[in-house]
Each structure stands twice: as structure tokens, then as C-alpha cells.
Amino acid sequence: MRKEKIFLDQKAQEVLEGNDKGGYTIPTAGLYPYQWNWDSAFAAWGFSVFDTKRAWREIETLFAGQWPNGMLPHILFRQDDPDYFPGPTVWGTEGIGPISSSGISQPPVAATFIRAIWERDQQIGTDHLLSLLPKIKAWHKWFMNWRISPEGAVFVTHPWEAGRDNSADWDSAMAMIIPKGIGEYKRRDTSHVDPSMRPTKEDYDRYLWLVQRGNRLGWDEARMVEEQPFAVADPTLTFILLRANKDLAFMNKSLGLPTEEIDRWSRTLEMGCESLRHPESKYFNAINLKSGEHTGYLTSASFLCWYAGISDEKMLDILKRTLIDNLYPIPSLDSRSNKFDGLRYWRGPTWPVLNALIGLGLSDMGYEKEAEILRSKTRDLISQNGFAEYFHPKTGAPGGGEAFSWTAAVWLAWASPSVGEK
Numbered sequence: 001m002r003k004e005k006i007f008l009d010q011k012a013q014e015v016l017e018g019n020d021k022g023g024y025t026i027p028t029a030g031l032y033p034y035q036w037n038w039d040s041a042f043a044a045w046g047f048s049v050f051d052t053k054r055a056w057r058e059i060e061t062l063f064a065g066q067w068p069n070g071m072l073p074h075i076l077f078r079q080d081d082p083d084y085f086p087g088p089t090v091w092g093t094e095g096i097g098p099i100s101s102s103g104i105s106q107p108p109v110a111a112t113f114i115r116a117i118w119e120r121d122q123q124i125g126t127d128h129l130l131s132l133l134p135k136i137k138a139w140h141k142w143f144m145n146w147r148i149s150p151e152g153a154v155f156v157t158h159p160w161e162a163g164r165d166n167s168a169d170w171d172s173a174m175a176m177i178i179p180k181g182i183g184e185y186k187r188r189d190t191s192h193v194d195p196s197m198r199p200t201k202e203d204y205d206r207y208l209w210l211v212q213r214g215n216r217l218g219w220d221e222a223r224m225v226e227e228q229p230f231a232v233a234d235p236t237l238t239f240i241l242l243r244a245n246k247d248l249a250f251m252n253k254s255l256g257l258p259t260e261e262i263d264r265w266s267r268t269l270e271m272g273c274e275s276l277r278h279p280e281s282k283y284f285n286a287i288n289l290k291s292g293e294h295t296g297y298l299t300s301a302s303f304l305c306w307y308a309g310i311s312d313e314k315m316l317d318i319l320k321r322t323l324i325d326n327l328y329p330i331p332s333l334d335s336r337s338n339k340f341d342g343l344r345y346w347r348g349p350t351w352p353v354l355n356a357l358i359g360l361g362l363s364d365m366g367y368e369k370e371a372e373i374l375r376s377k378t379r380d381l382i383s384q385n386g387f388a389e390y391f392h393p394k395t396g397a398p399g400g401g402e403a404f405s406w407t408a409a410v411w412l413a414w415a416s417p418s419v420g421e422k
Helices: 002-018 037-047 052-063 110-120 122-146 168-175 201-216 235-254 260-275 300-305 313-325 352-364 368-385 405-415
Strands: none
Touching (some): 002 405, 037 110, 037 405, 052 110, 110 235, 122 235, 122 260, 300 313, 313 368, 352 368
């Protein structure tokens, strides 16, 4: 067991180093050839286990792409790679930010992992942290200015903004979009991964239509908010931003900086979290703001409540059932759903990155038994099936990209038996 543990720790480190492009990390070669927002934050968390300076470099290269309005893009196009679509030309953001990028953001896990990296070595980290804190706050303020529903939840304007691209949570809102005039295009993702594991063409037509709309409007938030065609209040972003605000406030307070505005944001988001509770099932789920209806789907994002600091007995009961139902929890869509598909991206697979966030939240809230079950099952999943992007929750079969940075990072910083050893 000791040799196996050391071997897997080394392999995980090799995955991160192999995806290192000189200060920034790609998720995996071919399929994702650029720097992705929340992937990069996870990578930094992983790097911090064996190279704290490299972890700070990852975070700083990510924030180097921040827009003047505070938005931190979900992709930074640091070079033009024809193997990826839609690339820089389709997004049309040239001249807006300092680095060619997409026009939307992604779940703001960065503040939480920045705190973890800083607490690992404050002597190295404090100067880095002081320069980053205003940038983190500006990003969070952008969310609070442009992505808050009347009830206080964070909503997404594109499925990619939530990081859960083809989740069933978007189905009703996506169905309202008629993707006229998108023209011909050639996907690149299905040349790297079995198409049965990827979003459908119908999904991609709508993804591209929304990107083209943003391009036409110059990615001007004030213009895009008018007659917004896609707006879904999302548990992923709401829970993650609430946790990120709390961690941002902690770091500010620790360094003698004010927290009043951040604390107000957290109070707003706490009300927003409660608005996401389904009136009948009582679990947290998304709301299609165009229709005002809850989506009704139980997803892995529903279990991020503890990560946000919200204790919930109903969700705990559902979690216990989910841990029993699936050999390798937590499925991205309830395996009892008629839309469950165990290897199609966010329609069912288990993602170690979500498991890690849920596990951290459970542990923080004192649910150590459930946290350890989830951690040990994720450890078994990765050790038996490699550092894939995601896995089938019933069989453990790997899916998506291989040699994936954030799965390696989750292993090093959370799932490995080495975590916590001196």
C-alpha cells in the first residue's frame, strides 16, 4: 500500500508537470489546449502540495487575464490552437481584456484555494496574497453586479459559465432558444473524445448561438442583460461564490483589511441559496428565470450546500442514499433520473473535483463520517481507473480526457492517503 501510494502521488505530480505550459496549466492535451479558470485554481491547489511557488505562479497567470470590469474569463487563449472550437475569433473579445479570452466567467473557486495555498506557507504567500486580494474582490463584485437574481442567487447566462456544460439543469432554458443563423461550424471536441461522451449537436448549436450574441453586443453586460435569452439561477455558482466570499473576508480580516462589503454580499447569497430549495422535494436545484420554474433535478451541485457553510438535514438524508446507490458517488445527475447517462459529461458521471468540494464542505460542517466515505470512494476510483476527467458512477469506467490536471490535483491535495501526513 505504501509503494502504491507513493507511485500514485508521483504519477499525479507528473500529470500536473506534463500539462504545465510555462507558468500556466492546461486541463489536458488536445481536448483543452488553453488555460481554463476553475481548472487552473484546482491545479494551483495541487501544485501547492509539492511546489508552493509554482502554485502562486498559476494563480497569478490566471488573474493576468482579468478584464477591466473585474470579470475573470473562463478561457485564456494564450496561443491560437486550431484543435479547439470555438476559438478566439468566434468569441471576438480582442481589445477588451489584456489577454485574448472568452467572454464569460466560471465558478469562482479561486479564493478558497488561494486561502488554502496561503495557509500552507504564509511566509512565502503573504506578499502574493496582498497583490491578489483586490483582484479577487473585483471579480466577486462583478458577479454581484451582473449575475444576481432578485432572490439573491447567482444565475448563469451560458451553460459553460457554470462549468456543468450539458447539465439537465439547463434543458428547459435551452429549449427556449431557437439557434437561427449560426452558420456551419466544425466541432473539435468529438475528434478527441467519443461523441457519446460529449454534449449533443443540439446543445452546441445553442452554445454557439449564445457566444455569437455576446460577440455582436461587444460583451457589454449592460446591453446583454436586455432581453437575456438564457438565465438560470445555479446552485454551483451560488454555493461556490458564497464560500469564496467567506474565504475572501477571512483573508482580508487576517491582514487587517475591511470586510463590510464582502459580508453584505454573503448575506445576499445566503438568501439566494434558500431560494434554490425545491418547494416539494426540498433539495437544492436550479431555477429557469425565464419561466420562474425549478428544474427539479438533483445534481452533484445540489450537495455543495455544506461547502457554502449551510447545514441541511434533508440534503444529508439524500446524500446517505446517494452514497449507497452508487459504487462511486456522487453522480452529476441523480442515477435514478430518466435522463441519467453515466458517461455523457454532466448527465451522470462522477467528477472528482465536485466530490472534493462536497467532501471539504462535509468535513468543515462536522460530517466526518460522510466526508471520509466520499473521500475513500474517490480515492479508490482514481487509484483503480487513473487520472481521467470523470468516471461512470456505477462501474468506474473513465470518461472524457485523460491525464487530467484537476483530477491529479484532487488526488494530491485531497484524495491521496498522503494528505495530512507530516
